[in-house]
Amino acid sequence: MTAVATPKFEAANERKKSRRGFLLALPAYVYLSLFFALPLLSVVVYSFAKRTSTGGVALEDWNIDSYTKLGEPIVRDILLRSFTLAIITTVICLVLAYPFSYFLATRKASTRNIMLVFVMIPFWSNFLVRNYAWRVLLGNDGPVSRVTEGVGLGETTILFTPTAIVLGLVYGFLPFMILPLYAAVERMDWSLIEASRDLGATGMQTFRKVTFPLSLPGVIAGSILVFIPSLGAYVTPQILGGGKKTMLGSYIVTQFLTARNWPVGAAVSTVLMVVMLGATMLYFRKGGRTL
Amino acid sequence: MAGNAKQLKGNTRWALGLNATLVYVFFYAPIALLILFSFSDDPLVGRWGGFTLDWYRAFGENEEVQSALGVSIRVAIMSTVVSVVLGTMAALALERYRFRGNKFFDALLYLPVIIPDVTMAVMMLLFFTIARNAASTIFGVDVSKGVWSVTVSHIAFSISFVSIVVRARIAGMSEKLEEAAQDLYASRWQAFRYVTLPLILPGIIGGGLLALTLSLDDVVITQFVAGPGSTTLPVYVFGLIRRGVSPLINAVSVVMLAASVLLVLLSLVAQRARGGDVT
Numbered sequence: 001m002t003a004v005a006t007p008k009f010e011a012a013n014e015r016k017k018s019r020r021g022f023l024l025a026l027p028a029y030v031y032l033s034l035f036f037a038l039p040l041l042s043v044v045v046y047s048f049a050k051r052t053s054t055g056g057v058a059l060e061d062w063n064i065d066s067y068t069k070l071g072e073p074i075v076r077d078i079l080l081r082s083f084t085l086a087i088i089t090t091v092i093c094l095v096l097a098y099p100f101s102y103f104l105a106t107r108k109a110s111t112r113n114i115m116l117v118f119v120m121i122p123f124w125s126n127f128l129v130r131n132y133a134w135r136v137l138l139g140n141d142g143p144v145s146r147v148t149e150g151v152g153l154g155e156t157t158i159l160f161t162p163t164a165i166v167l168g169l170v171y172g173f174l175p176f177m178i179l180p181l182y183a184a185v186e187r188m189d190w191s192l193i194e195a196s197r198d199l200g201a202t203g204m205q206t207f208r209k210v211t212f213p214l215s216l217p218g219v220i221a222g223s224i225l226v227f228i229p230s231l232g233a234y235v236t237p238q239i240l241g242g243g244k245k246t247m248l249g250s251y252i253v254t255q256f257l258t259a260r261n262w263p264v265g266a267a268v269s270t271v272l273m274v275v276m277l278g279a280t281m282l283y284f285r286k287g288g289r290t291l
Numbered sequence: 292m293a294g295n296a297k298q299l300k301g302n303t304r305w306a307l308g309l310n311a312t313l314v315y316v317f318f319y320a321p322i323a324l325l326i327l328f329s330f331s332d333d334p335l336v337g338r339w340g341g342f343t344l345d346w347y348r349a350f351g352e353n354e355e356v357q358s359a360l361g362v363s364i365r366v367a368i369m370s371t372v373v374s375v376v377l378g379t380m381a382a383l384a385l386e387r388y389r390f391r392g393n394k395f396f397d398a399l400l401y402l403p404v405i406i407p408d409v410t411m412a413v414m415m416l417l418f419f420t421i422a423r424n425a426a427s428t429i430f431g432v433d434v435s436k437g438v439w440s441v442t443v444s445h446i447a448f449s450i451s452f453v454s455i456v457v458r459a460r461i462a463g464m465s466e467k468l469e470e471a472a473q474d475l476y477a478s479r480w481q482a483f484r485y486v487t488l489p490l491i492l493p494g495i496i497g498g499g500l501l502a503l504t505l506s507l508d509d510v511v512i513t514q515f516v517a518g519p520g521s522t523t524l525p526v527y528v529f530g531l532i533r534r535g536v537s538p539l540i541n542a543v544s545v546v547m548l549a550a551s552v553l554l555v556l557l558s559l560v561a562q563r564a565r566g567g568d569v570t
Binding site for chain 1: 297298299303306307308310311314315317318319321322324325328335336337338376377378380381383384385387388389390391392393396399400401402403405406407408409410412413414415416417418421443444446447450454501504507508510511515525528529532533536540541544547548551552554555558559
């Protein structure tokens with residue numbers, strides 16, 4: 001009880017605390033700098049490199065050829081298709097997840113917890129396997145085809161089409177939309193909704209002017225969590241799209257593994273990262289706190 | 292509190308209830324059918340031909356599958372142990388201390404969570420290729436990709452997930468208890484060991500199980516950084532699927548699903564210990 005909290009003592013204490021925090025963070029800091037930040041930087045650097053005639057990479061010759069290549073019709077089509085499919089996927093997820101989350105938030109606690117567990121299971125289950133399940137269902141001889149044949153609609157032929165890709169993406173990422181949306185709707189100040197009703201607003205008006213704006217952080221978080229992985233999807237287009245209509249993810253992989261044009265692959269990856277960072281910054285600026 | 296607004300009426304209630312039911316059917320019908328067909332005695336997948344366990348027997352006897360499973364388990368355990376330690380330390384640092392560069396560190400820690408798989412995969416591929424070239428020119432040693440590069444990559448994305456789960460746990464916890472322990476002459480280590488650690492343990496277990504699941508499920512990144520002999524089960528299965536469907540894949544898939552479900556349930560139990568929230 002002798003130590004008096006003099007400013008000097010407090011400042012020294014603060015410094016000690018700050019150093020301790022830094023030391024605690026250090027191992028993860030070093031690890032992520034070495035095995036995450038450095039690889040990330042090398043992708044950006046390589047996107048400005050030159051591809052040599054042998055398929056190697058020359059770092060001396062800086063250029064933006066790889067980026068101008070993104071304007072070529074083939075690549076532009078792939079970019080356009082990927083963005084379109086990712087947007088469609090996000091919208092479908094939002095349309096399904098919003099009422100779902102609202103319903104979930106209005107249940108009593110015990111029901112809600114059970115319902116949540118059954119959303120968590122697909123959220124955690126193997127993505128590859130869940131896409132594979134649709135491959136089995138949609139196959140020539142699969143159960144979906146037999147049902148549609150049974151009711152006279154003929155064989156289902158959506159496997160290996162963009163429709164199948166969207167279906168697989170929605171199936172894979174729907175929990176990513178539900179969980180943040182539910183968190184936002186549940187956290188909302190429900191008395192504001194009551195107030196709106198009391199003041200004579202219709203259900204629709206209340207939704208547009210009160211409920212939806214209040215749940216906006218959840219809508220944005222969910223949309224980012226669905227849109228970003230959909231845009232860079234690789235597994236789903238390979239399994240359900242048959243790898244025919246290429247998407248961004250498959251294109252990057254091809255550039256790295258088959259075409260051996262690393263600078264172009266790196267440029268497309270960089271674009272994908274910029275989109276991701278832009279979306280995330282938008283989210284935090286709109287008042288979101290955690291994803 | 293706000294009982295009225297949460298009470299849904301008439302049509303709204305029915306419409307929302309119907310939507311919720313359809314969402315659950317959408318989630319579970321494909322999985323249920325996949326499980327059903329994995330027991331079907333018909334070489335054509337997606338057709339019922341009587342009950343059989345043949346495909347599971349094939350799963351147990353297939354040496355390639357077994358060795359891939361072995362690699363998966365080894366990588367998952369190693370990457371989980373390392374990422375739990377580093378992730379928990381990072382979580383404590385960010386929630387309990389303010390230090391120089393903590394904003395930057397926070398951002399760096401978020402990136403692996405939101406970066407698309409494919410981007411991270413090419414990053415790691417590029418990095419290991421550069422590292423290999425550098426090692427052979429500078430030290431004259433050959434470090435080709437293998438189980439180690441897969442593990443290194445898995446740790447790189449798992450740390451972030453662990454730290455998010457642990458941080459959520461620490462954030463809901465008062466600092467007062469640790470201070471009280473120290474006032475009662477516990478050393479800093481004792482305060483951590485007997486007060487902080489038991490309190491954040493559910494978060495650590497939850498984060499660890501998440502890391503385990505992510506490692507066991509990853510296919511895109513692993514495919515890029517695996518060398519010969521370090522094929523994991525998902526990468527092997529992905530290769531099989533690209534050649535076509537087969538009842539063997541059905542059986543392997545069901546085993547992988549069962550493992551995921553088991554891990555989720557374990558993590559829910561861990562997080563609900565001491566009244567944590569489900570999410």
